[in-house]
Amino acid sequence: MPARLSSEGDSLGSVAQDADDLGVKLYHYPLSLCSQQVRLALVEKGVPFTTQIVDIGRACENYQPWYMRLNTRGVVPTLVHDGEVMTCSARIVGYIDEHFPGPPLQPDDPDARAVMEDWIARQDAFPIQVLTYGALGGFIGFLARLGLRARVRVLKVYRRRAPDLEHAYTQKIIDVRSWRRTLRNPHALEAIRRDLEVQLGALDDRLTSQQTPYLVGDEYTLADAIWTPMLARVHALYGDRLWAAGRLPQVAAYYARMRARPSFRLAHVHDTLRPTTIVGHLPPTILLRVTLLLLAIAGVVLLLLWLVGLV
Numbered sequence: 587m588p589a590r591l592s593s594e595g596d597s598l599g600s601v602a603q604d605a606d607d608l609g610v611k612l613y614h615y616p617l618s619l620c621s622q623q624v625r626l627a628l629v630e631k632g633v634p635f636t637t638q639i640v641d642i643g644r645a646c647e648n649y650q651p652w653y654m655r656l657n658t659r660g661v662v663p664t665l666v667h668d669g670e671v672m673t674c675s676a677r678i679v680g681y682i683d684e685h686f687p688g689p690p691l692q693p694d695d696p697d698a699r700a701v702m703e704d705w706i707a708r709q710d711a712f713p714i715q716v717l718t719y720g721a722l723g724g725f726i727g728f729l730a731r732l733g734l735r736a737r738v739r740v741l742k743v744y745r746r747r748a749p750d751l752e753h754a755y756t757q758k759i760i761d762v763r764s765w766r767r768t769l770r771n772p773h774a775l776e777a778i779r780r781d782l783e784v785q786l787g788a789l790d791d792r793l794t795s796q797q798t799p800y801l802v803g804d805e806y807t808l809a810d811a812i813w814t815p816m817l818a819r820v821h822a823l824y825g826d827r828l829w830a831a832g833r834l835p836q837v838a839a840y841y842a843r844m845r846a847r848p849s850f851r852l853a854h855v856h857d858t859l860r861p862t863t864i865v866g867h868l869p870p871t872i873l874l875r876v877t878l879l880l881l882a883i884a885g886v887v888l889l890l891l892w893l894v895g896l897v
């Protein structure tokens with residue numbers, strides 16, 4: 587059975603209240619790309635659901651034992667349907683389509699279905715978290731990367747407190763460390779950025795050859811629910827410059843169509859990321875350390891100026 591909640595669900599998409607175990611409950615984080623994909627699938631399918639925010643930023647709630655017991659990889663989203671726990675956004679969206687009434691979001695034709703699954707797999711394999719952190723420039727980017735060290739410390743504390751989850755925590759520590767290593771490697775980051783352009787180019791080719799409003803044929807499918815938040819994230823990081831001025835015209839038109847659907851707003855898909863939002867999501871210990879460091883530097887500068895008689 588899923589863990590009981592310690593606080594009330596937020597209001598997004600909520601219809602049924604008090605449904606911890608019964609009904610559909612989504613554990614998510616507003617800005618998380620994978621959470622946006624699942625919210626979009628739920629909204630497009632017309633499934634009533636309640637939600638519980640798991641703060642993957644500042645509070646690292648996704649590393650708390652109660653959540654790691656629900657989702658051993660310590661990631662959002664997690665869907666709980668009548669007590670059944672479902673993880674992995676790509677699997678969750680398929681589950682939603684197969685278990686609820688509403689418009690079908692997967693084609694019947696096996697070839698079209700294989701194409702849809704291929705596009706979902708392409709997005710799922712893309713290291714979007716690394717791209718997001720890597721694209722944050724300047725001081726904000728520096729702080730965000732520093733925050734990953736604090737995450738490892740938090741994970742070690744929880745690993746000591748919950749020995750039954752030792753394996754899951756050790757794996758998560760390995761994941762976060764590898765994430766940090768990639769972020770420190772400019773060649774690896776460059777390869778990810780180039781891969782993004784390859785994926786967007788392939789998307790443009792697909793839309794050009796298809797000449798249909800959606801990624802797979804004439805009907806909206808799960809591939810669209812997966813790729814819309816991905817394009818919104820690319821927009822948040824780079825604006826529209828990757829597909830503006832006649833570059834990737836089909837991607838530009840497709841994104842505009844998906845963005846115009848009511849589900850984009852109803853599922854709270856984010857296409858901007860403000861620096862203040864990023865800072866607000868950093869672990870408090872990092873903010874404290876950086877503030878103390880800046881104060882110390884200012885103190886040394888003032889002392890030096892005083893010694894040479896300039897103040």
Ligand SMILES: N[C@@H](CCC(=O)N[C@@H](CS)C(=O)NCC(=O)O)C(=O)O
Nearest residue numbers: 618619620642660661662663674675
């Ligand atoms: N698609 C995958 C990826 C999930 C994922 O990486 N979620 C990110 C947010 S989009 C997360 O929770 N990151 C927090 C962390 O790894 O600490 C899944 O659902 O299993």
